[in-house]
Amino acid sequence: MSTVETENSTSSAPTAADTPPEPGTGTATRGAAIGDASVAGGARSGAVARAAGAGHRDRSDASPGAARAVLRLVGSELGLTFRRPRNIAMLILLACVPVVIGVALKAFGSDEETPAIVTQVAGNGLMLTFLSLSMLVQLLLPLAVGVVAGDSIAGEANAGTLRYLLTAPAGRTRLLAVKAVNIGVFGLAACAVVAVSGLITGLVMFPVGPVTLLSGTTVPIMDGVLRVLIVTGYSAVGMAALGLVGLAVSTLTEVPIGAVAATVVTVVFSQVIGAIPQLGPVRPYLLTTWWSSFDGALRDPIATDVMGQGLLVFAAYALVFGAIAWGRFSGRDITS
């Protein structure tokens, strides 16, 4: 901004604003003040022209620029998510679970009653990853993802930051897409944290060698690591699908804790439904049913049909709830 004009305005300001109006001088002074304004108005076009060059991109490079801008917002969103103390705490907690399981197994061993998968960990550290994921994928991982997803829009609305993001303008569809990506990345991070923690704990505490799959086939260790990747990726997609459910819930309210609770209750509710035998026909349509299908990667051959079906269910959930989130958020009045 021009320093000359700053000088000008500071000198005239006290005259217009701070001097009490006196008979006979007030009108003239005000006239002068308005005159100033219109003079300044004349210089406006110049200021705007400078503005376009200084801070804002040219419109000509709109499409690559738009992609870069979206990446920047995604980066900002991720930075926010992974800098937030609450989220860091959840990731640390998740990372602790495989360690705790490993220590418990090492300390107490296992007897005849324990499932084979548990005893297998003692024989092969790599199995700890699968064991940890199978234990966490039903509640703790969905909980972590539900917190981030339920908080995504409702939290911003509650804090009032949503109105500033939208006037920035982040764009509603764009912001929602960025939030969805953020939730997906957090879901992947959460699964990866469990997998990596499981791998490291397993490597440190137990012998590592060729992996016995559920089908009884034994595969080399690298194949086992590959399967860890598949399992992690599959679980992350499942968590992302839940994340979009949470995102949709999050657009419905301004109370983040309500959105988080609703998301987690959805998970628990659908697990209860899935556990009732009489409601068996409903099971294939529940999100929770398919989370544990990652064990398809531990069969020989890999149960691509079951996992593929799971991925389709995840995609269907993501599509429907993503659309609901968009339908709600793109037209919602932001009154917070």
Add this chain to the structure above:
Amino acid sequence: MQSTWRRARAVRWAVPVAAFVVVGAAVGAGPVIAAVQGDPALPDRTAAQLLAEVAKTAQHQQPPAMSGTVVETASLGLPSLPLPSGTSSSPLSLLSGSHTLKVWYGGDGRLRLALPGQMSETDVISDGKGSAWLWESATNTVTRFTLPEGVKGDKGKEAEAAHTALPTATTPQDLADRLLKAADESTAVTVENGQHIAGRAAYQLVLTPKDSTSLVDRVTLALDGETYIPLRVQIFAKGAAEPAFEVGFTQVSFSAPAPENFAFTPPAGAKVKEQKPEAAKPGEPWSKDGAAGHAAPGAEAARAGARTHGSGWGTVAEVPFSLADLSKQQNGPRGGGDPAQMIESVLKSAKQVSGTWGSGKVITTKLVSVLLTDDGRLFAGAVTPEALVQAAGRK
């Protein structure tokens, strides 16, 4: 402007609605599309023609190599079974709900069945060289069966079975005629065309019992239109639109599966058991008969006292049985839960009945009725409870 906002709102909500419709259509239309994409309609066949074709194929050709997914769905109307967790791949769990079984068949007696469970799997592998394995990942055990020489290949076995059953049948046509004739007394047999199962065009034999006491409305058997491999069996209870029991392929492929499927090496650290040839009954763990699954421990103990009443669809089996005996048998053959506990929970829903013969409890499911008399007899059959009571009175 106002209308613009309204229109915008309508458009916005149209998107989730459309998404829902698309998903719903994909779920609903999947089978339809599969059916439409299926083979063109098959030529019409009478029951006799169809059976003749089946017999001819069975006699002259080995069943083709194939793999697929079989889904078994039982809604027998049993009270929910208190299955212990972790036994989802246990054979007992097949009694309720829906289960998936994977099948690989490579010809020459090479077969693999896999029953996937939650973080577990039960496999039966027959390598075609005289060895078969039962692998149970939940217990980390391998049972190795050495098959007797004679039953190495399925082809030989089936042909042999057919000949034993009807030793005088010489031509497939003859065989079909005899079968139909035998069935005619109790059963009406018809053929439905135009079925599509797992994307294959199929014929469907419909067997309708003539016996009025039977709980079974009809049994359908779908046969692949090309290979005559059975693709699906459904049992419909009277008065029910959905089958009470169904087992069928949801996906099938008639290309040769990878040979690795039929090789098995017991993994390091697994418990390995050897089984004598005479005890080798690889089909046993997948026994589909609910009543047999329940009564097995007790029934084995007292097989001598068993007899049957009636014939055909109305057959009633009678075995000596007491709950006290059962309670002693703590663990089932596969460790899949406590049978006594299961029976007890089933008995909770039982109805008290009495007659000239004494009194007892009747358990009715969609397909099977069971009568436990207080004097220690068990009557079971796919018949109405009244028929059981009658049988009990017959002494």
Add this chain to the structure above:
Amino acid sequence: MTTITGEGAHEAAPPRVTHTEASPGDCSIVARGLTKRFRGGQVAVDDLHLSVPRGSVFGFLGPNGSGKTTTIRMLLGLISPTSGACEVLGRPMPGGLASALPKVGAVVEGPAFYPYLSGQANLLRYDAADPKADPRTARQRVGAALDRVGLGAAAGKRYRAYSLGMRQRLAIAGALLGPRELLVLDEPTNGLDPQGTREVRSLIKEIASDGTTVFVSSHLLAEVEQMCTDIGVMRTGRLVAQGTIAELRAGHEPRVRVETPHPAQAASVLNRLGLARVRTGEDDVEAELGGHAPEVVCAELVGDGVAVRGFTVVRPSLEELFVGLTGEGFDVDG
């Protein structure tokens, strides 16, 4: 928009309660028939016609709950109007949001930031949300904005630790992240001490002198009166007056009051001089001063031999005007 020079051109004009219709090109904000009816039937804004001239400092006045914030939210596309239309920087809302808003800086209903981030990180976050902002200059622009509101030293401090005044300043800094054509400031001096209020006022004037249109809402008359060129007054969802300060004053011209034992003689002098609406009392005479210089009037009276016992110029305050318009008093102790 007419500019009043105060040379008596509008001496008899009534208070401007009309909807000034300016061509959209001259206006940063135009609203036509803007109405917001919330679910539940409450009408927050009712048939609002508003024109904010480019380059003006527009005071948007009204008591709390009169619909100011709802109007601002509609202008910024945060809520959708039930009916009516608005344009911001010549682009219709909500279609033109994406192209107009990067040139609009806004403070809406007080500051809102991430408590666990520093002031700088907070501003970088909002800057990242603007698709037209250049990431290469982000840090520099954030630093400049922080310096401008006097938060340069507190840039690295967590927002949680900011005082109320610092938070308000940070919100204003957020509105200054890019070069703006329009600033929308909703109660920008809320929570600031008198010193901070003065600083914000002079900051607004400084920004306005760059040619930026400033739209300031307030329930404090004094604030608006001291820095605005134009004013709109809201009352229960309706705009009851709009115009330049001079226009609004026009109907309330300063009057002269002459205390004299010869009112008739004095009245004839005033009439001769051309003062309007001469009213003769028992021992005084009143008339609208218009463009006349009071000292000249006084000299003429004395020159004509009128015994002047007292000579006063009565100037009605804007506050009286607004009380008349809104039917209720403003909180004027700001």
